[in-house]
Structures are given as structure tokens and as C-alpha cells.
């Protein structure tokens with residue numbers, strides 16, 4: 139059974155990739171993921187905030203002691219063992235590259251256009267096979283238009299692509315008013331792939347303290363249908379790689395994404411819940427399903443139920459809404 143796939147120009151042995159998460163903090167865990175069959179690994183992100191906070195702290199430290207003048211009375215040198223967030227991240231890229239054979243995709247996460255983006259070049263030099271750019275932007279400013287929000291992503295992407303020769307994927311959220319147009323622009327700007335959809339944490343209200351607190355819940359399988367819809371719609375309009383993320387918990391979820399047109403899928407919550415070895419289960423269920431349904435290769439499956447090829451393409455859109463509602467009403471009547 140041939141379950142190989144191309145993603146971002148990388149040849150992968152199968153379509154399952156652990157997505158950016160704390161799992162990649164440990165070299166042993168990444169080895170376990172590789173043994174279980176992971177096709178590549180996306181590292182936890184190097185965050186803009188982390189880089190900037192540290193740069194500011196260092197600059198405060200040096201200013202406090204007369205700009206690092208060794209003659210100053212308060213001078214304390216920066217400890218030799220001190221490593222910045224960037225250095226620690228680069229070390230981890232190199233460690234993972236030395237420990238596993240699968241491609242290592244480094245992840246940059248930020249919101250403002252600035253100097254931090256040039257670390258892309260260092261990530262490439264440390265051995266990253268590709269980069270994932272995660273623009274964690276929640277559009278809250280009423281004076282900023284959708285076109286400006288999109289331009290922010292495009293500017294970032296262009297800045298990053300100028301630094302590197304390895305492929306760059308952009309991880310996006312689901313809230314774009316004209317998603318296919320935007321993805322086409324990302325493609326035009328040089329993105330090698332799109333990872334959809336980023337899952338933002340939600341604010342919650344603690345009723346005891348009446349504070350707004352961030353809440354981070356793991357996903358469920360039902361969430362993956364949003365990515366499936368958009369991958370199905372996009373597949374026949376663009377050439378870049380499409381990767382599904384968000385709610386992929388089972389082999390069935392992977393199969394649906396590939397049928398809709400995904401080149402790869404990323405998993406996170408399910409691995410945090412079930413552990414790295416769960417990838418082996420997903421892979422074995424994937425090949426069983428392919429055998430039972432007489433597919434010889436993943437390539438044969440890929441996009442075979444995209445919007446263009448589906449028997450009922452309108453189901454990817456709004457056209458069947460009334461029918462779905464009617465069905466729901468009659469089902470609930472029958473259940474009574």
C-alpha cells in the first residue's frame with residue numbers, strides 16, 4: 139500500500155504529522171513519534187513575544203549597568219551559560235535533526251512586522267527542512283480593514299521568504315471573509331502551503347473572581363469538518379500544498395481530509411490525550427480502510443471527493459442548508 143505524499147515539496151512516507159505542540163520539547167518524545175510512524179514533525183513555535191521580551195530585558199540589564207561597561211561599579215557580565223530563547227530554539231532544531239530522519243519543520247509565531255522575522259534564516263541554517271509561519275492575529279481593531287489584515291500576513295510571508303530558500307507554509311485561522319481569494323494571494327506571494335485551521339484559545343469569564351481568563355481546551359473530531367469543507371473547495375483552485383489541522387483525532391478524519399484534497403494532516407490534541415504511539419494505530423486503520431475500499435495509493439484518494447469531483451458539490455456550500463434543517467426537524471420528530 140503506497141501512502142506516500144508530497145507536502146511543501148517534501149516527500150513524506152504518509153500524511154500524518156504531529157503539529158506544533160509541547161511534544162517537540164523532548165527529543166525522546168520526537169523519537170517515539172518517529173517510531174510510531176510520524177511523517178514529519180512541526181516544532182513548538184518560536185514566539186515573537188518571547189524574542190522581544192528577552193531582547194528588552196537584556197537591553198534593560200545592560201543599560202542598568204552603564205551599557206555593559208566593564209569599568210562600571212555595578213557591572214555584572216551576562217552569564218556565559220545564558221542562552222536566549224532563539225539560541226535555545228536553534229539548539230532544539232539541531233538536536234531534533236540529529237535525532238530523527240523525518241523532516242523537521244520549525245515554527246515562527248508572531249503578529250508585528252519586525253526584526254524577529256530574520257530568525258527564519260537562522261532556523262534554516264540550524265537544519266530546519268521547512269518553516270511554518272503562524273500569524274496569531276485576532277482582528278480586534280475596528281479601523282483595520284479585512285484587506286489590511288490580509289496584507290499583514292502577506293507582508294510577513296514576503297519578509298520571511300526573502301530570508302530563506304526552504305519552503306514556507308502559512309498556518310491560518312478560519313476567520314477570513316474571502317478565504318479562496320486570500321489563499322490564492324498567499325500562493326502568489328510564494329507560500330508553499332497552507333495549514334488550516336489554527337485554533338485560537340478563547341477568553342472565558344471566571345464567575346468567582348469575575349476575571350477574564352484564557353481557556354485552552356483540546357479539540358474534538360467534530361471540529362475537523364470546517365477544514366474539510368475549505369480544503370474541498372480550495373483543492374481545484376490552487377497548486378500549493380494543503381494541510382488540515384484542528385480536530386483530526388481518528389484515521390477516519392485523516393481519510394476524509396485526503397479525499398477532500400489534503401496533502402497532509404496535522405495532529406495535536408489526540409496525541410496529547412493518547413500519547414505518541416497512537417499514530418501507529420491511525421496509520422494501520424488508514425491502510426485497512428484503503429484495502430477494504432480498494433485504493434492502492436493515497437495519490438488515488440487525494441481530492442477524489444473535492445468540491446469539483448464530488449457527486450454532490452453543492453454540499454460543500456450553502457445550497458443544501460434547508461434540506462439539512464428539514465432532515466434535522468424530521469429526525470427529532472421521529473425520535474419523540
Ligand SMILES: Cc1cc2nc3c(=O)[nH]c(=O)nc-3n(C[C@H](O)[C@H](O)[C@H](O)COP(=O)(O)O)c2cc1C
Nearest residue numbers: 157158159182183272337357383384385405406407
Ligand atoms: C498545548 C498546545 C500547545 C500548542 N502550541 C502551539 C505552538 O507553539 N505553535 C502553533 O502554531 N500551534 C500550537 N498549538 C496548536 C496546534 O498545533 C494545533 O494547530 C491545534 O491544537 C489544532 O489541532 P488539534 O485539534 O489536533 O489539537 C498548540 C496546541 C496545544 C493544545
